[in-house]
Amino acid sequence: MENKIMISGFGGQGVMLIGQLLGYTAKDVDKKSTFYPAYGPEQRGGTANCTIVISDNEIGSPVPTKIDTLMALNQPSIDKYLDKIKSGGTLIINSNHVKQKVDRNDISIYEVPADDLARELGFAKAANMVMLGAYAEANNILTQEQILSTLKVQLARKAEFFDLNKAAIVKGSETIKNQVGEGF
């Protein structure tokens, strides 16, 4: 079993953090994983994306051409990477930043108003965690429990943040439960 995920947004949205978390989670459940970040030269505001491959077998390219899941945190990410998603794959959109209709009918599309949901929790910066929660529900290789378990270990020295991040993840998952991926 293999899952190729790309997370894309602008610098400062916390794209790398959630990508790394997926990599750590995979390691913790004895799967192979690779995490590959890519940036523009600007320190802030430029593009940021990462590609995560999770597999039971040896991983070849850490930057596959076709991916199973795209998590798009802003509009330019959709413009650039929509075509990379395999037929039958998944697209998770941060609907606070992505307004245009997506022109594909062969993939599952989930819309998550991640910024709004994060603000409701009182922590606007946790929008990325909400998106991660959405992925936890929408994918078939890692579970929400596994991700939360790894998050707890990663936040061991900042335990006070765990509850907030957990709430964001749970919120993201709930949002997906209420949607059946459009396009099918």
Add this chain to the structure above:
Amino acid sequence: MEKIYSRTSTVLPKSSGFCPGCLHGTAHSILGKVIEEEGLREETIGILPIGCSTLGAFYWDLDVVGSAHGRAPAVATGVKRCNPNNTVFTYQGDGDLASIGLSEIIHAANRGENFTSIFVNNNIYGMTGGQAAPTTLIGQKSTTTPFGRSVEKDGYPMDMCNIISQLKAPVYVARFSLDTPKNIIAAKKGIQKAIRLQNSGKGFTFIEIMSNCPTNWGMSAVQSIKWMQENSLKEYPLGIFVDKYKEEF
């Protein structure tokens, strides 16, 4: 209504890649204005370094030469010696001028090369992600001084105005800051003086401009101004170090 003030035409009206709150924007703006006001837009050649200032290649509406890391003063020497009638400036950051390029700036200054060196000092490396610079303050944390700069391991912050002013050739060496409108205006006046000295063939001019780096200092833009005032400006006092033409310009 009459337009009495506008952005300088020397800097293109693009949205910039500098971080929110970065004073590079202000530095570009005042340097650009001086060039415009002196009527020099079409005669100026800018020499850009490696660092955040390299992004200036997209914003300056001037002839620009990109140089290797630290080598801008050497490149400027080549340009100005061949084209003495052009106004030539170099625009460098801490790593470019005070670290890898220390030899080049000292020797260009020492030879009295007739260009203007603009040195933007924000005590850190910006573009590469926050490593220590020779100008980093004692105790200041960076990605390569994770426990804070220590005198025993890393020596003292480097005072470039002081060092350059020890040489006999430079004709104007001064340090300004961009933390307040008053200081910004003074900086612009200083740049203007330096450019006028250059264009009268008087010799090497050096302008150090204290600036910020909210991103790599790990603080907000507003906090960074306060930090400058409480820290960097105390380490690097503003002032005129050398002025051989006090009266004329």
Add this chain to the structure above:
Amino acid sequence: MKGNEAIAEAALRAGCRFFAGYPITPQNEIPEYMSKKIHEVGGTFVQGESEIASVNMIYGAAATGTRAMTSSSSPGISLKAEGISYLAAAKLPSVIVSVMRGGPGLGSIQPAQQDYLQATKAMGNGGFKLIVLAPATIQESVDLTYKAFELADRDRNPVVVLTDGVTGSMMEPVVLPSMIQVDKADKKWAVSGAMGRDKNFIAGTAGIHPEQQEEDNIKSKELYERWQREDVRVEEFMTGDADIVIAAYGITARIAKSAIKQLREQGIKIGLIRPITVSPFPYENFKNLDPNKVKKVIVVEMSIPSQMIDDVRLGLEGNIPTETFGRSGGVVISDDEIVDYVKRSLDKGGDK
């Protein structure tokens, strides 16, 4: 761990106790990691004022018998050329990590493989050679960096770990080796104060007289020939029944494996020869390919023009035709592109 950090950690475990380097993307994690960790093992980190200063600092450290390392990327490696030549001439064990990015010149900050010729043929003046290790995974980055220090001490020569911005910045689970203890007093040639012994002189040259220099060059030649016999490392993947063979190293070889798996699923008999030492180069593996079976060798590389092609051709001795395919300038090659190229190349039938 992140590739660059894994390299730094492997170096520490191999006994590296001095590191000097200068910030340049995409290898900043190496000096940053060292600045945090090397003192925990009693070592020293210095952020050199430039790449030139940094390589000269490790020259000094190595002269004391300390295991020393520097790292940089492309234009920074160019700056080190004189220093590396001095290290070779002075016979100083040292490790140089080259994390390749687009070029030439400032290039792009994105990953590439455009320093193959620089690393394997001309790290500096004088015609000296270095063992150049090219990891394809983070685990290999760890294992080969660890090995590099041993080889450097064995041969009294600098060793290069040649990697790229993908392997450097990606993350993967790794198994780390155990910490070695190294005593610099074991190196009798090192400088330490000539108490009770004749003086040691570490010279950045074999001698001022041409005859001395020549004698030393001849000894070097013998060393390099020994490497070619004993130190070649290479991986052959699915070459047993292959009609086509891809030649690739580092990250490109890893990506090519994905392409090969896809092509095999479509019934195409394709394999890979992956040099792990790009110097000494595995000429024999190419020489041993059966021209009656293998129709062509395609060099796939993140460099245009291809740089490894010359070594591949040398190995093939004209027996099998070659083609090259790659991306360049910091564009990371994809498995799909490799699949497409191979299929088009097969359709064409004809070859270069």
